[in-house]
Amino acid sequence: AQSVTQLGSHVSVSEGALVLLRCNYSSSVPPYLFWYVQYPNQGLQLLLKYTSAATLVKGINGFEAEFKKSETSFHLTKPSAHMSDAAEYFCAVSDAGGYNKLIFGAGTRLAVHP
Amino acid sequence: DAGVIQSPRHEVTEMGQEVTLRCKPISGHNSLFWYRQTMMRGLELLIYFNNNVPIDDSGMPEDRFSAKMPNASFSTLKIQPSEPRDSAVYFCASSPSTSGRPRETQYFGPGTRLLVL
Numbered sequence: 001a002q003s004v005t006q007l008g009s010h011v012s013v014s015e016g017a018l019v020l021l022r023c024n025y026s027s028s029v030p031p032y033l034f035w036y037v038q039y040p041n042q043g044l045q046l047l048l049k050y051t052s053a054a055t056l057v058k059g060i061n062g063f064e065a066e067f068k069k070s071e072t073s074f075h076l077t078k079p080s081a082h083m084s085d086a087a088e089y090f091c092a093v094s095d096a097g098g099y100n101k102l103i104f105g106a107g108t109r110l111a112v113h114p
Numbered sequence: 115d116a117g118v119i120q121s122p123r124h125e126v127t128e129m130g131q132e133v134t135l136r137c138k139p140i141s142g143h144n145s146l147f148w149y150r151q152t153m154m155r156g157l158e159l160l161i162y163f164n165n166n167v168p169i170d171d172s173g174m175p176e177d178r179f180s181a182k183m184p185n186a187s188f189s190t191l192k193i194q195p196s197e198p199r200d201s202a203v204y205f206c207a208s209s210p211s212t213s214g215r216p217r218e219t220q221y222f223g224p225g226t227r228l229l230v231l
Binding site for chain 1: 118145156157159162164169170205207209211217218219220221222223224225
């Protein structure tokens, strides 16, 4: 069975600092991996996705993630945090052998302080 | 495009009442998903439709929950009778996949916040 683990339910950074949100997955088949962002009282919005092309994936708002098969990881990074990045971030995995059923991690709430 | 539309945005009801949540997917999208989000359980897939046909309803918690998709532009999620533990945010999402390709992006609606007293 597939699963996703997000390390750290809350992450706090200073404005301008590096953002690193961790995601590890478990999958018996080649996975597709997604990062979604949820702003307060809104639905989820796709940041980026890995679909077995380039292992370094660039997304919206300056975010990127690197797929590392040996580490079963797909960590999300942004070089310089902005106040508007404060939100909840979800990592999700989809089974490449099935339909696009997403298994979500528990989420990481990112706080950005001045 | 208007995106995925959900109604109502907020619903407060009393235990035992019937609740109907509505979703209009993005035009041209063939796959539709209903999710539930709670603090305790996170985001859970309830049911998945492809071309208006329910494909996977293994996440539907119990017989009190039912979902329909009578046409490509409308879906409902009904809870009857409702219970306090059903309080959650319910999201509808759609994707353009005609065959449920796993790489497809899902586009989420703003959600319906349900409170059952």
